[in-house]
Amino acid sequence: xxxxxxxxxxxxxxxxxxxxxxxxxxxxxxxxxxxxxxxxxxxxxxxxxxxxxxxxxxxxxxxxxxxxxxxxxxxxxxxxxxxxxxxxxxxxxxxxxxxxxxxxxxxxxxxxxxxxxxxxxxxxxxxxxxxxxxxxxxxxxxxx
Amino acid sequence: xxxxxxxxxxxxxxxxxxxxxxxxxxxxxxxxxxxxxxxxxxxxxxxxxxxxxxxxxxxxxxxxxxxxxxxxxxxxxxxxxxxxxxxxxxxxxxxxxxxxxxxxxxxxxxxxxxxxxxxxxxxxxxxxxxxxxxxxxxxxxxxx
DNA sequence: TTATATGTTACACTTACTATAACAATGAAA
DNA sequence: TTTCATTGTTATAGTAAGTGTAACATATAA
Numbered sequence: 001x002x003x004x005x006x007x008x009x010x011x012x013x014x015x016x017x018x019x020x021x022x023x024x025x026x027x028x029x030x031x032x033x034x035x036x037x038x039x040x041x042x043x044x045x046x047x048x049x050x051x052x053x054x055x056x057x058x059x060x061x062x063x064x065x066x067x068x069x070x071x072x073x074x075x076x077x078x079x080x081x082x083x084x085x086x087x088x089x090x091x092x093x094x095x096x097x098x099x100x101x102x103x104x105x106x107x108x109x110x111x112x113x114x115x116x117x118x119x120x121x122x123x124x125x126x127x128x129x130x131x132x133x134x135x136x137x138x139x140x141x142x143x144x
Numbered sequence: 145x146x147x148x149x150x151x152x153x154x155x156x157x158x159x160x161x162x163x164x165x166x167x168x169x170x171x172x173x174x175x176x177x178x179x180x181x182x183x184x185x186x187x188x189x190x191x192x193x194x195x196x197x198x199x200x201x202x203x204x205x206x207x208x209x210x211x212x213x214x215x216x217x218x219x220x221x222x223x224x225x226x227x228x229x230x231x232x233x234x235x236x237x238x239x240x241x242x243x244x245x246x247x248x249x250x251x252x253x254x255x256x257x258x259x260x261x262x263x264x265x266x267x268x269x270x271x272x273x274x275x276x277x278x279x280x281x282x283x284x285x286x287x288x
Numbered sequence: 289t290t291a292t293a294t295g296t297t298a299c300a301c302t303t304a305c306t307a308t309a310a311c312a313a314t315g316a317a318a
Numbered sequence: 319t320t321t322c323a324t325t326g327t328t329a330t331a332g333t334a335a336g337t338g339t340a341a342c343a344t345a346t347a348a
Contacts, residue, residue: 097179
């Protein structure tokens with residue numbers, strides 16, 4: 001599952017938990033709601049739990065519950081919880097060839113360029129809350 | 145070869161052609177210089193030729209030559225020549241599940257979000273010329 | 289006409305992704 | 319304290335994508 005799909009899946013699941021709060025929802029229920037395999041849901045939720053975005057209880061009547069405020073939880077926090085790797089998978093080939101020193105310079109340049117973009121995206125994600133996503137999702141859908 | 149690797153490979157090759165201008169350089173020579181397989185070089189150069197960024201001549205003493213001004217050719221033009229797919233490979237899973245209408249809304253939201261980022265990156269690439277890359281590559285390398 | 293290039297396609301190999309299954313570990317409830 | 323639903327984690331089988339290289343038809347300068 002790509003970083004971006006994971007992110008959108010997590011958001012869908014979290015919005016579902018917010019709706020049902022404080023009633024815990026198990027992986028099977030979330031799975032049915034958003035159409036993603038229950039095992040995958042558990043993998044994603046497990047990461048969110050480690051970052052205390054969600055909590056979990058096992059056994060009968062158990063499941064996942066939102067532990068953070070719907071209005072202040074940001075997209076960046078969700079993203080950070082899910083990924084070690086970056087949302088933009090940029091790589092620059094190993095420097096090689098006769099011109100190895102110059103090639104290293106160009107690689108540095110592009111790594112720098114892509115790193116800047118990455119930071120810029122993260123900066124934007126800081127200002128997006130779960131609540132704003134829910135609101136905007138309604139609006140954007142009307143546009144197309 | 146990922147979009148970002150292709151882009152940096154193309155830039156390295158174009159800078160090499162600029163250095164040697166107006167003497168054509170064949171794929172074997174470019175390959176040796178930047179350490180990328182000659183066949184792959186031909187694939188990349190072929191796309192640049194179609195967009196008239198480079199020209200090619202076949203036969204003895206043939207090779208590739210830069211057809212555009214080093215100071216005005218932009219990163220966006222190079223990128224556009226290379227890729228149909230986008231530099232950011234974002235996907236959002238198919239809407240499914242009981243909540244299919246809501247899921248579609250969230251997918252639209254994320255597609256919109258990622259599309260905006262894509263546009264922003266392209267906007268930045270518009271202002272970057274081959275010349276500025278060469279200059280900045282020197283500077284950035286000194287920083288680290 | 290020959291030698292040398294490009295341009296394109298194909299192929300084998302590896303790596304990554306995907307979706308699901310399996311099951312141990314846990315803890316709430318009776 | 320036993321039961322059993324649930325999480326959390328690992329494994330697996332199948333598919334898709336990426337990688338690097340080779341092969342060869344096509345073109346053209348000399």
